[in-house]
Amino acid sequence: MKLLGFFLLLLFPLYAGAQNFESLVRELPNGGYSERGEVISQILKSGDKRIVITLQALSDGALYASEETGDIFIGEKDDLVDFFTQENLDVTSDSSIKKIKVNNKLRRLIQTGIIQAQHFSPLVSDRMQAAEHAFKDADPERIEILQEALVQEQDESVTAELKQAINATILKTDADIEMKKQAILELSALGAKARSPLSVIADVPELSEAYEEALLIIKNKERVQKFGQNMWYGLSLGSVLLLAAIGLAITFGVMGVINMAHGEMIMIGAYTTYVVQEIIRNNAPALFEYSLFIAIPCAFVIAGLVGVVIERFVVRYLYGRPLETLLATWGVSLILQQLTRSIFGPNNREVGNPAWMSGSVEFIGINFTWSRVWILIFATVIFLSLMWFLNKTLFGTQIRAVTQNRSMAANMGISTGKVDALAFGLGAGIAGLAGVALSQIDNVSPNLGQGYIVDSFMVVVFGGAGSLWGTVFGALTLGVATKLFEPVVGAVMAKIIILVGIILFIQRKPRGLFAIRGRAAE
């Protein structure tokens, strides 16, 4: 009968359906509970988009009707809206407006009806939600609806979800053993997700063999999923390392300067984000969602300026003496850390995540945190822009010229001093950008930079100084390797293994993986 109703409904033009729905709703207040039940059943068959909202409101006692005019209202008694026109009417004093009452029997009818309506809703998202819900509930009473829905379903992913929901439900019915075995087998393909529906049959002796088999399949699935998850964590760590190291790749790799204050440039970027957010919070809270976009240029400029100052007042005197730059910039790093501590205090500062940065999404069994996804994208964008900048712009070409042969570059009319300062500023500015990103996933404290300095140097040395591609490769390799070791030996041991690995690796390739060959290397 239901099936027939649904087919008939499909034949009706949409307009007729809507017309039908509205007159049905107007009929709701009339008669007793049994007549109301009849109307509800008809509403359910009307196929209108508003079914779920209407019936849910009815079930919650939020649907009202005027005895005089027959108008229908929705909402709370003192805040009613006309059901059809959505007009906000002040009808609080109108005593003729009464709640449309329902009893428990009607409520049950509505609940199953709503589920059904969702299954047959024209919207894919509704149907998907209903199927997911059915999978979780695995309510044996719903099985017929599910089977009907499956016959109707056109969308592939909803069909798959429905099939699994039916499988999960079958295990709870008294269907025959063979059918259940088939269901178990199909469910096991889901991996970890199948554990809870399968737990129902854990103690059924006839199914124990199939159950064990399914568990084995699930375990293998989980292993693959876990591997995928770890790969993602590794990729994400790699992008963080890349962000932290890419500025260093310019100052160390391209200019040959050991900048131990590099970590503090990251810290400055993070604190800039904090200050920008504070200003926004106090003056224009509405802009908070965009705070990071405002912080990005600010961090680049501020960290870049600090970098230029460091170059002009310290590093400039030490070109050609890399070990001395190491010491001097370490001094700078101490001063910057202490300065931050004096200004902002030694404790962590709270940097908020905008909504689009929070939460996570699941895809093929892997959990992706949005902040990590954005950081990966951010790192990629920065890397590509830097590549473009160094290879395609005049200033980038000048940087490379000065790196390769300083005196020749000077002879060609390049102001090497200016290029040095700006290149150092560029490296520092990029570290500042990294700080904006890292403020989203790390504690913003004066020690923020210290945590990255050893790792960043490892990345650059491993990838090969002077090669940006080497830095990318180094960062991703180290990130993925760390995260693959971590579940096996623990976080600290994984890090130790990586460090020892790099030390051994440098023995083989003292100039890194993508070493510059030829004269420029000396």
Added chain:
Amino acid sequence: MHNRSMKIFLAGLFVIAVVLPSINLAMSGQLMPNYFVGLLGKYICYALLAVSLDLVWGYCGILSLGHGAFFALGGYAMGMHLMREIGPRGVYGNPILPDFMVFLNWDKLPWFWLGFDHFWFAALMCLIVPGLLALIFGYFAFRSRVNGVYMSIITQAMTYALLLAFFRNEMGFGGNNGLTDFKDVLGFDLQSHTTRTALLILSAIALAAGLLISSAITNSKLGRVLVAVRDGEMRTRFLGYRVEHYKLFVFTVSAMMAGVAGALYTPQVGIINPGEFSTANSIEIVIWVALGGRGTLVGAAMGAILISLAKTLLTGWLPELWIFALGLIFILVTIFMPEGVLGKIKSSKGGLERLRNIFSDRSLS
């Protein structure tokens, strides 16, 4: 000149660290309070550490950021012996296991703790452990010609890896808290004035020995080759010297010296923990040497004592200011005084000219 500054320094050291403490002991501690004796001992250990770094950096051009690790390893080896000497006097009263092992529910001593109940074994380990690490590490690094900045970075990585390792409880070195609560050494109470004075005098002897050994090495023909390696590694290699052998020798000797400094440091300070492996510590040693004067040995020792003294005074007086001051020392010394205080004095002649040079010659080359 070299010998003269050495003589002056050794004489000064003898007076401050041997004669005065002995008189003080005779006067039952009226001249110097107990903590001051300990402090002096600590500075002298740092001085020995600085000398060991100067030997590799000043004379051979290897900027090691791993000397903090060698120092800490020596300290841990001695600390392990001192832990064993506590015996049943620990909080848990276990005669064999140190307190932290009882706390972690270990039922027997790990194999690498065996033998540390004998003082001479532990003393030998203070030399062997850092020496062996330096030998193996240096063998691979120098053989594959890792030098300059890269050497600094991988020694830093080594130190960092050890820091992480020693922080782990499972390693069996007391984790985060390190080794502490020492009672006595060779039966002498560590808190007593006599023991402290004796340790101070021992440290002074060790420093003098370190200076004399380093000076003997650097003044020998081998020392000349080391300087040649520092100033032109390729050229020295092309002249037929096996550069890596020379480097390995001096690196290992230096690491052992740092280990001795650590071994003397632990009983005087009363604690050794993973913090000694931190990156900052290893870099601070470099600035001691840089301030005093690279390649002067005595200068390095003086630099260590000066900066440590300033640190003690300033951190007590204006704690925030100390970090700024240290940062400034790093910057100013590297830019304006690359040869350090003693190097500056040595390279100039008469008094007035010497002063003028300090202020005019900014050596920005």
